[in-house]
Amino acid sequence: MIVTIxxxxxxxxxxxxxxxxxxxGLSLQYGVARVLNVAHGEFIMLGALLTWTFYTVxxxxxxxxxxxxxxxxxxxxxxxHRTLLKSLLxxxxxxxxxxSNSVLAAFGLFFIIQNIALDxxxxxxxxxxxxxxxxxxxxxxxxxNRLVTLGFALGIGVAFYVFLSRSRIGKAIRAAAQxxxxxxxxxxxxxxxxxxxxxxxxxxxxVAGVLISMSYPVHGVMGLEYTVIAIIVVVLGxxxxxxxxxxxxxxxxxxxxxxxxxxxxxxxxxxxVIFIILLMVRPTGIMGK
Amino acid sequence: xxxxxxxxxxxxxxYSGWFIDWLLAPERKRRLLITGILLLILVILAALPFxxxxxxxxxxxxxxxxxxxxxxxxxxxxxxxxxxxAPAAFFGVGIYTSAILGKEFPLFTIVxxxxxxxxxxxxxxxxxxxxxxxxxxxxxxxxxxxxxxxxLLWYEIKFTGTRGxxxxxxxxxxxxxxxxxxxxxxxxxxxxxxxxxxxxxxxxIGEYEEAAAHMGINVTxxxxxxxxxxxxxxxxxxxxxxxxxxxxxxxxxFNPLFSFMPVLMAIFGGTGQFYGPIxxxxxxxxxxxxxxxxxxxxxxxxxxxxxxxxxLYMPQGLVGLIQKIQRRISRxxxxxx
Numbered sequence: 001m002i003v004t005i006x007x008x009x010x011x012x013x014x015x016x017x018x019x020x021x022x023x024x025g026l027s028l029q030y031g032v033a034r035v036l037n038v039a040h041g042e043f044i045m046l047g048a049l050l051t052w053t054f055y056t057v058x059x060x061x062x063x064x065x066x067x068x069x070x071x072x073x074x075x076x077x078x079x080x081h082r083t084l085l086k087s088l089l090x091x092x093x094x095x096x097x098x099x100s101n102s103v104l105a106a107f108g109l110f111f112i113i114q115n116i117a118l119d120x121x122x123x124x125x126x127x128x129x130x131x132x133x134x135x136x137x138x139x140x141x142x143x144x145n146r147l148v149t150l151g152f153a154l155g156i157g158v159a160f161y162v163f164l165s166r167s168r169i170g171k172a173i174r175a176a177a178q179x180x181x182x183x184x185x186x187x188x189x190x191x192x193x194x195x196x197x198x199x200x201x202x203x204x205x206x207v208a209g210v211l212i213s214m215s216y217p218v219h220g221v222m223g224l225e226y227t228v229i230a231i232i233v234v235v236l237g238x239x240x241x242x243x244x245x246x247x248x249x250x251x252x253x254x255x256x257x258x259x260x261x262x263x264x265x266x267x268x269x270x271x272x273v274i275f276i277i278l279l280m281v282r283p284t285g286i287m288g289k
Numbered sequence: 290x291x292x293x294x295x296x297x298x299x300x301x302x303x304y305s306g307w308f309i310d311w312l313l314a315p316e317r318k319r320r321l322l323i324t325g326i327l328l329l330i331l332v333i334l335a336a337l338p339f340x341x342x343x344x345x346x347x348x349x350x351x352x353x354x355x356x357x358x359x360x361x362x363x364x365x366x367x368x369x370x371x372x373x374x375a376p377a378a379f380f381g382v383g384i385y386t387s388a389i390l391g392k393e394f395p396l397f398t399i400v401x402x403x404x405x406x407x408x409x410x411x412x413x414x415x416x417x418x419x420x421x422x423x424x425x426x427x428x429x430x431x432x433x434x435x436x437x438x439x440x441l442l443w444y445e446i447k448f449t450g451t452r453g454x455x456x457x458x459x460x461x462x463x464x465x466x467x468x469x470x471x472x473x474x475x476x477x478x479x480x481x482x483x484x485x486x487x488x489x490x491x492x493x494i495g496e497y498e499e500a501a502a503h504m505g506i507n508v509t510x511x512x513x514x515x516x517x518x519x520x521x522x523x524x525x526x527x528x529x530x531x532x533x534x535x536x537x538x539x540x541x542x543f544n545p546l547f548s549f550m551p552v553l554m555a556i557f558g559g560t561g562q563f564y565g566p567i568x569x570x571x572x573x574x575x576x577x578x579x580x581x582x583x584x585x586x587x588x589x590x591x592x593x594x595x596x597x598x599x600x601l602y603m604p605q606g607l608v609g610l611i612q613k614i615q616r617r618i619s620r621x622x623x624x625x626x
Binding site: 036100114118228263265276 | 370372417418421423424425427428429431432433435436439440442443446447545549552553556586587589590592593594595596597600601604
């Protein structure tokens with residue numbers, strides 16, 4: 001009995017770490033750049049498929065791929081914001097209009113990135129084995145790859161929090177999140193900060209993709225599922241709150257693990273039900289103001 | 290020859306919207322003549338099975354399906370500015386109603402039931418969520434599609450043991466006529482909504498909701514009613530299209546693409562006028578028919594690029610572009626005289 005509870009709880013934490021990592025990126029993109037990036041999962045997919053290619057073709061260690069895929073997705077996100085989203089920001093009359101326009105633009109990005117990837121990699125489901133030996137935690141067995149994922153998620157989450165609260169750029173980002181106009185008047189290069197945030201969000205997605213590819217099958221249409229989970233976690237934690245997303249990720253992971261224990265087919269249904277109830281009862285989320 | 294027939298029929302669809310816009314404009318005269326032209330267009334469309342090939346009937350039926358989805362999306366979202374990503378949910382509910390009732394009831398009842406089920410779902414959803422503003426509403430409606438999909442998939446596998454269902458097959462001509470009838474009823478209802486005080490109220494909600502509420506408009510009731518009416522038509526379209534596909538499963542019925550397509554088609558065409566969404570739907574439905582089977586990835590890729598270009602450079606859609614060109618031409622004509 002106790003072993004079962006421990007089993008479910010740890011499985012939930014492992015899942016939650018991944019969700020937290022995915023959601024932090026989206027939270028940064030929405031909270032600061034005001035883009036609800038529905039193409040978020042496509043950056044995850046890119047990270048995962050690139051890692052798969054690096055591992056199977058060039059025999060590059062997936063952990064090394066983090067250092068490659070992170071910058072690639074960062075640059076991609078940065079360029080997308082500098083070109084597409086910046087001109088959209090300029091042509092939108094208000095923040096509300098920019099938000100709904102950017103969601104639609106992100107849907108466009110979603111189709112573009114997904115179909116380029118499908119054209120390059122094909123529709124096959126792929127996977128590789130790396131660090132799959134079991135680790136015993138209090139009688140329950142878990143794959144080492146999942147523990148590594150959790151470790152990275154925690155590490156990146158903490159590092160990110162320190163970056164935002166301590167560094168100069170982090171302060172500029174937080175200022176831009178609160179009030180972009182005033183932050184601009186105080187000498188923050190607002191366009192650069194927004195592009196940086198979008199790029200960082202994409203980089204977090206790319207890194208999450210690398211970690212996902214170590215434990216789960218990867219394929220061209222995997223992105224949407226993760227996007228939806230990220231959106232649910234972000235709403236759960238409060239739109240725009242990065243600590244909220246971090247905590248929300250673990251909450252959702254544990255809930256998912258509990259539901260999956262009783263009825264595996266209902267885990268995703270449970271997420272949507274939580275999401276829908278949350279939107280109706282408390283749309284500002286756990287940490288929202 | 291067959292291509293010409295298809296083009297004529299597609300143009301008929303677009304022009305039916307264009308003439309309805311004409312009827313709606315306050316200063317236009319010759320209403321009787323325009324109504325006559327609209328009836329003529331209806332005759333051209335209705336006679337298609339007699340002079341067109343079997344393929345053209347199937348193609349135009351699927352174009353009308355997208356037109357119905359897009360126009361019914363525009364009735365609600367175009368005027369209020371609430372971007373709904375729920376079309377796939379209502380369309381899918383129609384499909385499943387048809388699959389469940391198909392063996393026992395006549396076609397007319399099935400289609401009506403498909404619409405009514407969607408209507409009820411939309412009333413419920415609308416009552417719960419239309420308090421949500423902007424982006425929250427958009428996310429919620431999209432979540433709804435995925436929720437129904439996952440729940441249904443789980444139910445089908447757990448309780449019926451199979452993933453999909455077979456639907457009673459109906460011949461293509463009947464599908465075409467039912468689709469056309471839905472289109473005609475939709476246009477008539479959309480026309481009366483737009484012309485009535487409710488149409489004006491809807492647009493004032495889109496402009497400034499708080500002000501509309503202060504003017505004495507029952508904002509919530511109006512939003513829910515129109516949302517449900519638009520869902521009704523999506524449901525009927527789903528119910529009849531199910532009979533064309535013969536086999537359905539939750540993945541086919543609740544494909545999120547059926548949410549994105551109407552939105553893109555409406556935005557690409559322009560939501561300000563009736564013929565905008567019809568034009569957008571006709572162009573994309575035709576492109577889909579010709580490109581999707583041969584270059585599936587490129588089709589979706591182009592779809593994404595056009596979506597972004599439309600948002601960036603054509604905020605009023607194709608209609609806005611056409612009007613801009615017209616204005617420039619008329620200005621240069623005036624300059625010459």
